[in-house]
Amino acid sequence: MSVSKHLVVFGAAEWLLASEKRSLARFTVVDRAYCYDNYATNRPERLLLMEYADPSLPDMIAAIHREDPFHGALLMSDDALIVGATIAAALGLECASAEATAQLKDKSLMRTALQSEKSDAVEFERVHSLDGIAAFADRVEYPIIVKPTNSVGSYLVKKIEDLHDAKRYWDEHWQGKGQAILAEKFIEGTHFGILTFSFTGRLLIIGIVRIFHDPAIGHGSWVSIGQYVPGEVTQAQRSAIAATLSRALSTLGIEDGPCWTEIRINGESIKIVESQNRLPGGFIPQLIRHSTGIDVHNLLIEWGVRERGSVDEKVVRAAEALESMHSTGSGAAIRFYTPQPGRVMRVTFPEPRPDAILRSEIYIQTPGVAPVVTRDIDRIGYALAISDIGKDAYEAASNFVESTKFEYEAMV
Numbered sequence: 001m002s003v004s005k006h007l008v009v010f011g012a013a014e015w016l017l018a019s020e021k022r023s024l025a026r027f028t029v030v031d032r033a034y035c036y037d038n039y040a041t042n043r044p045e046r047l048l049l050m051e052y053a054d055p056s057l058p059d060m061i062a063a064i065h066r067e068d069p070f071h072g073a074l075l076m077s078d079d080a081l082i083v084g085a086t087i088a089a090a091l092g093l094e095c096a097s098a099e100a101t102a103q104l105k106d107k108s109l110m111r112t113a114l115q116s117e118k119s120d121a122v123e124f125e126r127v128h129s130l131d132g133i134a135a136f137a138d139r140v141e142y143p144i145i146v147k148p149t150n151s152v153g154s155y156l157v158k159k160i161e162d163l164h165d166a167k168r169y170w171d172e173h174w175q176g177k178g179q180a181i182l183a184e185k186f187i188e189g190t191h192f193g194i195l196t197f198s199f200t201g202r203l204l205i206i207g208i209v210r211i212f213h214d215p216a217i218g219h220g221s222w223v224s225i226g227q228y229v230p231g232e233v234t235q236a237q238r239s240a241i242a243a244t245l246s247r248a249l250s251t252l253g254i255e256d257g258p259c260w261t262e263i264r265i266n267g268e269s270i271k272i273v274e275s276q277n278r279l280p281g282g283f284i285p286q287l288i289r290h291s292t293g294i295d296v297h298n299l300l301i302e303w304g305v306r307e308r309g310s311v312d313e314k315v316v317r318a319a320e321a322l323e324s325m326h327s328t329g330s331g332a333a334i335r336f337y338t339p340q341p342g343r344v345m346r347v348t349f350p351e352p353r354p355d356a357i358l359r360s361e362i363y364i365q366t367p368g369v370a371p372v373v374t375r376d377i378d379r380i381g382y383a384l385a386i387s388d389i390g391k392d393a394y395e396a397a398s399n400f401v402e403s404t405k406f407e408y409e410a411m412v
Helices: 033-039 057-067 078-090 098-105 107-116 130-140 163-173 235-251 284-292 296-304 313-325 390-403
Strands: 005-010 025-031 046-049 072-075 124-127 144-148 158-160 181-185 190-199 202-213 224-229 257-266 269-276 331-336 342-348 357-362 368-370 381-387 405-408
Touching: 005 057, 005 078, 005 296, 025 033, 025 057, 033 046, 046 057, 057 078, 072 078, 072 296, 078 098, 098 107, 098 269, 107 124, 107 181, 107 235, 107 269, 124 130, 130 144, 130 163, 130 181, 158 163, 190 235, 190 284, 190 296, 202 235, 202 284, 202 296, 202 390, 224 284, 224 390, 235 257, 235 269, 257 296, 284 296, 284 331, 284 381, 331 390, 357 390, 381 390
Parallel strands: 005 025, 005 072, 025 046
Antiparallel strands: 124 181, 144 158, 144 181, 190 202, 190 257, 202 224, 224 331, 257 269, 331 381, 342 368, 342 405, 357 381
16 A cells, blocks of 8 residues: 655645545645634644744754655745745755746746746836836836735736826835835736646646736726636637747746746737746636636646656646646636725625526625725635636626625715
């Protein structure tokens, strides 16, 4: 009887622990203390609840590795990526390199690397002041995108239409902090997210996701309000996406494992918005599973336990079979609740619930406060829908969300 392999997982492992492939591995999970409830149903063999920046973490992981060696490391949460990759490298575990992970984490470094290889020509600049933002916008013309160089969950990512927008953004978030931020020329086109898995440089597209934004929320916050799969692209566009990502990820040093890359397509032009060597959040793995039957958490576990230094053809063949399902699956979509901020007294869902709506949820208890939306975690709920076509599922989810009534506390 074979013994399951030992994996160390940095952050957000609850979906892995619920996977039908869980028996393939034993898990040591590192996550933050406030995530404790995420593991109430499915427990790892070992759970370390601590901050990723805790200086004792590397020694703790090394001590566990000496007693019960890890086969590999999986990186799940944005905040844990660099720490996890650094610890894995120190222990000689197969994982994305810490250097490549840091380059993806700092969006200005990512842009520099891509431009040096002519893989991406988006104009950008690190700026340190309102004058810097204004000068950049004068050079490339509005609109522009501004964001922290290491933004997580769309935090403080804004679309800036004019100098008034720029001044408000700087005064509210950066005045007096002495930090550099990234200014980029806004990329026109249709927004997609691409989930890929690579096997020693062999890249497979697992999911193509259409992404939507609403600049009216949060004074221009560039937070996703929803998405659907499968995203509608032509076969020629799909081939161009694969070629673009293969070159770009190779340039960025990502040749193994999962990667989530956001792009914008405008005619024949494909521009990379950002990329990160992890699975996506925002319920995207669940949408892919509902649409195609692809369980990316199963695939991640199988990738994690494969024989080190080899391309497990069984895993690759399975991934190729799953990849081919993408264009033939049904549609699945999610639309998030991003209502106007204020004290919400009551929420009333549409009745009767349409058949297309698989489930819906509001996170805040009423009475409760709906915040200004500046990042993904400010969204206060969602509606998930399925249909034969992704666009139809998104329309059903959007209609449900827009028909939900929010009653607010009266202003005095």
